[in-house]
Amino acid sequence: MRLMAVQRLEEKMAAGTGSNRSYLLTMANNLMVDRQRKERVRNAHAEAQRDVGCEQIDDRSPERILAVQLELEAIRAVILDLPPHWRAVLVLRRFHNMTYEDIALHLGVTKTQAENYMRRALRKLRKARRKIEAERDRS
Secondary structure (H helix, E strand, O other), rough: HHHOOOOOOHHHHHOOOOOOHHHHHHHHHHHHHHHHHHHHHHHHHHHHHHHHHHHHHHHOHHHHHHHHHHHHHHHHHHHOOOOHHHHHHHHHHHHHOOOOHHHHHHHOOOHHHHHHHHHHHHHHHHHHHHHHHOOOOOO
């Protein structure tokens, strides 16, 4: 298949720079190198998948599931505790993929105000997330 795909094969085979035999041997050698390289990549990928599979099994322990559920509830409480405009911008932007222009029209504020609300909401969420992670690390 590779020989058939070579451009101007007849010219290369007839060229006086090397014999037909050396050309074919070089091509066969390159095929073997390519095959070994692909095999190494496949093996590395398969090994990485096995490692990920083991980690996923560990992540689904009852303790981990409970910890994630508690973390989600804490984040949900923080979102619900945000000022109304902050929460509205966060929800419309992150969950409904609205642009800041559309959000501003929807809420009756300027685009800059909508961006500032989002910035403040995200800052508060990051702060809460750090606090949750610190508490988790302590326990």
